Amino acid sequence: MTVRIAQISDLHFGRTAAAIAENLLADLRDLDATLVAVCGDLTQRAKDTEFQAARAFLGRLPAPALVVPGNHDLPVWPIWTRIARPWHPWRRQFGANPADVTTHSGDGLTAVGLNTARRSSLHVDWSRGRVNDRQVAAALRVFEESPRGDLRVLVAHHPFLLEPRAGGHGLVGRSDLALRQLHQRADLLLGGHLHLAYSGVADGLVVAQSGTTLSNRLRGEPNSYNLIEADGDQLTVETRQWNGDRFDTYERSTYARHDLDWSRTP
Ligand SMILES: [Fe+2]
Numbered sequence: 461m462t463v464r465i466a467q468i469s470d471l472h473f474g475r476t477a478a479a480i481a482e483n484l485l486a487d488l489r490d491l492d493a494t495l496v497a498v499c500g501d502l503t504q505r506a507k508d509t510e511f512q513a514a515r516a517f518l519g520r521l522p523a524p525a526l527v528v529p530g531n532h533d534l535p536v537w538p539i540w541t542r543i544a545r546p547w548h549p550w551r552r553q554f555g556a557n558p559a560d561v562t563t564h565s566g567d568g569l570t571a572v573g574l575n576t577a578r579r580s581s582l583h584v585d586w587s588r589g590r591v592n593d594r595q596v597a598a599a600l601r602v603f604e605e606s607p608r609g610d611l612r613v614l615v616a617h618h619p620f621l622l623e624p625r626a627g628g629h630g631l632v633g634r635s636d637l638a639l640r641q642l643h644q645r646a647d648l649l650l651g652g653h654l655h656l657a658y659s660g661v662a663d664g665l666v667v668a669q670s671g672t673t674l675s676n677r678l679r680g681e682p683n684s685y686n687l688i689e690a691d692g693d694q695l696t697v698e699t700r701q702w703n704g705d706r707f708d709t710y711e712r713s714t715y716a717r718h719d720l721d722w723s724r725t726p
């Protein structure tokens with residue numbers, strides 16, 4: 461059974477181009493995706509109008525979606541709102557705080573979404589997220605109970621794998637702990653935050669990072685999303701990049717699983 465995931469990220473409503481959003485929706489309608497993974501930063505400044513636009517967009521997705529928040533979905537100002545009621549703007553739109561852990565399963569896929577955005581941090585950079593023991597344990601429980609043969613996917617905003625061009629950005633806090641525990645017990649980690657598209661392998665898991673799909677907050681590369689197809693022990697990450705007119709295939713990376721570990725294939 462082929463599992464097909466459309467990975468979109470960093471929509472940043474408030475800084476989006478409407479034409480790109482309409483093209484993306486048309487693309488997704490043609491894909492017949494098993495799941496749309498939405499890797500956070502729905503908004504630019506966590507404003508009500510931005511959340512309204514994000515929610516309207518999510519409501520138009522033509523496949524089931526698993527949505528996690530990003531650091532931009534927390535208000536930066538006033539600081540007391542961020543500390544005392546960090547998810548108030550999100551809750552006003554979606555009716556509840558984002559869950560620490562969300563799940564989606566069916567059609568050969570078990571996916572777990574983790575909220576890695578934090579209102580504050582001991583780290584100087586508050587935009588840097590974190591994953592905690594409880595979330596990893598919950599994900600492992602879901603994967604252990606998943607049907608045999610399911611593709612096991614973790615969806616987060618912050619990255620579990622960096623490339624040199626990510627500059628000074630760090631990995632999601634406690635990524636080492638998470639990767640150690642997920643080793644051979646999950647298949648695929650999806651992230652965003654860096655506005656850079658790439659994929660690779662970390663601790664035997666495939667990691668796919670999506671660029672910013674809709675926003676004009678570009679960091680040296682065009683808007684993009686990933687189309688991921690998995691069939692048994694084979695997996696392909698295809699980055700589809702905006703060429704000014706439509707999304708087009710830019711890069712394809714293939715991976716294979718041997719003895720529970722994934723590696724890149726030539
Ligand atoms: Fe972002």
Ligand SMILES: [Fe+2]
Nearest residue numbers: 501530531653
């Ligand atoms: Fe972010």
